[in-house]
Amino acid sequence: MRIAIVSDIHGNRTAFEAVLADLRQTSPDLVLHGGDLADGGASPAEIVDYIRDLGWQGVVGNTDEMLFMPESLQEFAKQSPKLQPLFVVIEEMAAVTREVLGEERLAWLRDLPRSQIHGPMALVHASPESPWHAPAPEASDAELGSVYGPLGQPIAVYAHIHRSYIRSVSGMTVANTGSVSLSYDGDRRAAYLLLDESEPSIRRVEYDVDKELKALSGCGLPHSDWVAKTLESGCPQMP
Numbered sequence: 001m002r003i004a005i006v007s008d009i010h011g012n013r014t015a016f017e018a019v020l021a022d023l024r025q026t027s028p029d030l031v032l033h034g035g036d037l038a039d040g041g042a043s044p045a046e047i048v049d050y051i052r053d054l055g056w057q058g059v060v061g062n063t064d065e066m067l068f069m070p071e072s073l074q075e076f077a078k079q080s081p082k083l084q085p086l087f088v089v090i091e092e093m094a095a096v097t098r099e100v101l102g103e104e105r106l107a108w109l110r111d112l113p114r115s116q117i118h119g120p121m122a123l124v125h126a127s128p129e130s131p132w133h134a135p136a137p138e139a140s141d142a143e144l145g146s147v148y149g150p151l152g153q154p155i156a157v158y159a160h161i162h163r164s165y166i167r168s169v170s171g172m173t174v175a176n177t178g179s180v181s182l183s184y185d186g187d188r189r190a191a192y193l194l195l196d197e198s199e200p201s202i203r204r205v206e207y208d209v210d211k212e213l214k215a216l217s218g219c220g221l222p223h224s225d226w227v228a229k230t231l232e233s234g235c236p237q238m239p
Contacts, residue, residue, distance in 0.1 A: 002027070003195040004203075005123060005177050007034025007159035008061070011041020011097070012181030012231075014215065015190040016050065018207035019180055026194055026203065032116055034159035034177050035061025035125040037109070040227055041181060042212065042219035044097045048105045059123055060112035062131040062160065066090075067098050068110040076132050089239045092222045115151070120198055122151035126160035134158055137165040137176065144169045155198060162236075164191045164202045175200045181212075181231070188234030 004023055009016050023031060033056050038044035040063065051058070066073040073094065077087040098106065114131065116123040126134035127147050135143050144167065148156035155173045163185045164178030178191025190205040209231055216224045216231075226239035 001029050001119065001195075001197065003118060003121065004028040004031045005034055005157055005159075005193040005195070006031060006056075006180060007125070007177040007192070008036040008162060008179035008181065009033075009038075009041070009047050010036055010063070010179070010181040011038050011044040011047050012190075012212055013041070013043035013046050013050075014209075014212040015180045015205075015207045016047060018205050019190050019192055022192075022203060022205045028194065030118065031056050032118070032123055033058030034123060034157070035059050035112065035131065036063045036159065036179075037061070038101060038105075039063035039067055039094055039097045042215035042221065042224075044100050045102075045105060048101065048108065052108065057116060058112060059114060059116055059125050060109065060131055061125040063094070064109045064112060065131055066094055067101065068106045070094070070098075072132070086239065089223050089226070096221055117151075117153060120153055121155040121157060121195060122148075122153040123157045124151070126158060131160070134160040136161060137163050137167075141167075141169045144174045145172065148172065148174055155195070155200070157193060157195075157200075164193070166200050166202065173198075173200060178202060178204075182227070182236075183234045184230075184236045186234045188231065 125131040157175050159177045162179040164176050166175045177193040180190045194201050229237040
């Protein structure tokens with residue numbers, strides 16, 4: 001069985017459509033999404049509608065939770081008081097995205113589960129305990145094992161950190177999907193994960209970044225110039 005996991009689309013319709021075209025080539029039997037569908041891009045409503053129309057199952061991401069439960073961002077922000085100006089920017093963006101989505105789409109996001117299990121694979125957005133906290137690619141084997149071992153599956157897949165990788169840890173495979181939008185690894189191509197008979201690989205997909213930058217500039221999202229810098233560089237930027 002071939003399973004694709006597509007995550008962290010962040011409202012980037014141009015990148016998402018390129019990934020859809022690639023999925024037609026790889027022909028998975030099942031496609032799951034890893035959350036963070038809408039916030040931070042030019043086309044939040046369109047992406048949510050796309051996913052629902054495609055019937056993809058998936059999990060809730062931290063920015064999805066932030067949209068339907070704004071207090072979750074406030075709770076997370078308390079842990080990093082020095083970054084308060086950053087969280088103000090994030091909330092200003094989320095407020096506009098929340099308005100664009102409307103109550104019905106927010107209710108759909110609210111109903112997303114925290115995990116999916118299909119065969120030998122378990123999927124979470126960040127970690128089993130929280131959609132906000134996840135290990136980095138450089139985490140020790142011990143940390144990865146302690147976080148994802150409780151899922152009880154030989155393959156653990158997560159997203160959230162926008163940096164794809166595949167590691168073998170104490171007889172378990174831990175893989176990160178990377179991000180369809182807003183890559184943080186210096187490669188601005190879209191990324192998703194493909195499991196082919198339990199063998200994971202990372203797919204990187206070229207897309208028209210300039211087209212998405214034009215969409216961002218005209219969408220009315222506050223601080224869209226910050227998002228644009230990350231799209232252009234493939235690395236996280238500060239607003």
